[in-house]
Amino acid sequence: MANIQSLIILATSDIHGHIYPTNYRGNSNQPLGLAKLATIIEQEKQKSANTLLIDNGDIIQGSPLMYSYHHSTLSTNPIIEAMNQLSFDVGVLGNHEFNFGRSAIDKAVGASDFPWLSANVLDQASNQPIYGKPYVIKETDSGIKVAILGVTTHYIPNWEKPDHIKGVHFSDAFETTDYWVTFIREHEAVDVLIVSYHGGFERDLTTGEPTEKLTGENQGYRILTEIDGIDVLLTGHQHRKIAQIHTEKAVIQPGVNGESLGKVTLDLSKTNDTWTINHKHAELIPVTDETPVSNTISLIACEAHQQTDLWLDKPVGYVDGDLSVTNPFQLRLATHPLITFINTIQEDVAQVDISLTSLFHDQAPGFSGEVTMREIVSNYIFPNTLTVLELIGKDIRQALELSASYFKLDEEDHLTINPDFLYPKPAPYNYDMWSGIDYQLSISQPIGKRVTALYYQGQPIKEDDTFHVVMNNYRASGGGNFDMFKDKPVIKEIQTDMTELLVEYFTEHPVVVPQYKTNFTVTR
Known part of the structure; x- marks a missing residue:
């Protein structure tokens, strides 16, 4: 009899430093933030032992809390502490990770209990990934081997201050993804391949018509339609809400500021030591006003939150x-x-x-x-x-x-x-x-x-x-x-x-x- 299992992939993206359910401009119980997302994440993790949690980038910048932190004397980054507590499996570099310079990224990566990925963010001298590896392989409790490849929009030099990306080369995201997907499929015996791409879609997913000037900032459509071997494509950067199956790939983009959690469910069966994906389902689980705040996460960020409020009221x-x-x-x-x-x-x-x-x-x-x-x-x-x-x-x-x-x-x-x-x-x-x-x-x-x-x-x-x-x-x-x-x-x-x-x-x-x-x- 075949062994039947479900693999759950949970995805966050573009949280932009929001932990507490507030943008610090008004209402303190808004439907956003990692502290509320944490409640949903923990609920989902309890449903299956075969669960992976991935952040798709733009995590350490974008909220008054993180602005205050980067200008404070606090020794620990509250959002990295929160991610450690939630046992993220991997993080992927976003473009806004570079906004405070490489030292801020170095501190965040150094404080993380999980690996960071970006196959195309390279050291100019060695041409090797600066932060971690291009990909990691995770094996679930049921023995499902999953490859996670991390890629970042290569358009960053068009926005970022040169001092913040000194010594960094951003190779083409599409070409990098194509290379590593082929490499993984040829050299790693994996059952599932996930691409986590901090970038969005340059074309309409239904018609294929361009939705923006084709600069290379967003290459999600090309990745989706031209690269074989991908089972799940996690995206971000554009702050859109997308959950669908396209060209037999599960596609997710979970919005912004922690307003929803991306979830992909893969149903697999094992016959003669081989896992086969039989069904894919993609959905977004929204954060609401009624979603409880995780007390554990709110306590982790409490000092930074209080410091931010005092600073903001000055x-x-x-x-x-x-x-x-x-x-x-x-x-x-x-x-x-x-x-x-x-x-x-x-x-x-x-x-x-x-x-x-x-x-x-x-x-x-x-x-x-x-x-x-x-x-x-x-x-x-x-x-x-x-x-x-x-x-x-x-x-x-x-x-x-x-x-x-x-x-x-x-x-x-x-x-x-x-x-x-x-x-x-x-x-x-x-x-x-x-x-x-x-x-x-x-x-x-x-x-x-x-x-x-x-x-x-x-x-x-x-x-x-x-x-x-x-x-x-x-x-x-x-x-x-x-x-x-x-x-x-x-x-x-x-x-x-x-x-x-x-x-x-x-x-x-x-x-x-x-x-x-x-x-x-x-x-x-």
């Missing part, structure tokens, strides 16, 4: 007026005092008179009255530094045209958001608002011809005019498909985190009076 300045955000869509249609404020700080620090910034997310509250660190990190959610580039007028116009594609006209001829900025992942941070120049965007015009006015100091900007412009390091590297900024001369780099620059500005200007001026408008 007053840093005062706004004598209103820089609050009431309607993020309207904010993007004309100069808003909050955007003026951020651009003013960037110009002041960089000593230039042209700046650009985004409203990074639609939940940004803005500032009004007393300002604390909580407001700072709620508005500026990324660990960006600043870069001054030398641009010509043609570059500025092209960048404005790309931002203008954020808008479209609906059937009633009203301004609305272009779906390309909403799906497959909301990307409001790729719409920039400039200061130091005057411009007008007319959305009734074709994409690429929407900049209908463009001036600097009252004079039309010519294509070959030269300007020094300050922006965050992500945009300066061309992030968000701003290819016109790639490889431009770097005039200056300000290596201080933007949130720290905001605090410094309030320290020097304890009372900030908003500036109300209009240098751009968006019309139909």
Whole structure:
């Protein structure tokens, strides 16, 4: 009689440092975080002895708690401690693991009781994986041998500060996956092969049509459709919720901030010492308001959580007026005092008179009255530094045209958001608002011809005019498909985190009076 067993694969991805069920901007019982996920994980582990737990990357960055930790004197990383407690089998490097530099990764990896994987994050000198091995093999209690291959989006050099990835080579994720899947199938007698890829899908899973510019940032569709030998593909990076069977592979992407747990169930039978997969099922188990918090995990992070709350409630300045955000869509249609404020700080620090910034997310509250660190990190959610580039007028116009594609006209001829900025992942941070120049965007015009006015100091900007412009390091590297900024001369780099620059500005200007001026408008 055949031996029949089920193998359970539990997957997390893009938790972004969220342990407690809060984003630290409001409600402290939100449906997210590793402390709630832990309850579901423990429940699932009790159902089968053949269970693997895998994190797919972007774990040590992204929440006020982790920002506070990376700037604290705490000796242990709370989220790594939590992962150790939950007995993760492996972790895979995400792109945001590099945001605090390699020393932060070294500490996280060194404190982990589980191996980290990324077959394509290589030492430039030796061409060998820097952190751990390309893959590991796990054998379950029932004798099922499982290979887990870890791969990371190779697009990281397009976003990350050079100092943070010094000595690192990111080989092509697709080519690396293809090589190692073939190697494992030829040299390892495994029953199941899992690829955990910190990257997403560049094409629609149903139609195969491109859903983004094919830069190589996301190669999940190619991996899924062109590489044989994969049984399970775990993905992330795009913060989507995906659970399905595609080309006979189980596919998972479990969202963001610990809002759901990915689960793949493989039913196997053993005949003559050979395991055969008979059935695959993929699902997402959502975290809800009613999901209990794991007391064990919350205790592990308690000190860091309390320290974070104290740090966030520290007053840093005062706004004598209103820089609050009431309607993020309207904010993007004309100069808003909050955007003026951020651009003013960037110009002041960089000593230039042209700046650009985004409203990074639609939940940004803005500032009004007393300002604390909580407001700072709620508005500026990324660990960006600043870069001054030398641009010509043609570059500025092209960048404005790309931002203008954020808008479209609906059937009633009203301004609305272009779906390309909403799906497959909301990307409001790729719409920039400039200061130091005057411009007008007319959305009734074709994409690429929407900049209908463009001036600097009252004079039309010519294509070959030269300007020094300050922006965050992500945009300066061309992030968000701003290819016109790639490889431009770097005039200056300000290596201080933007949130720290905001605090410094309030320290020097304890009372900030908003500036109300209009240098751009968006019309139909």
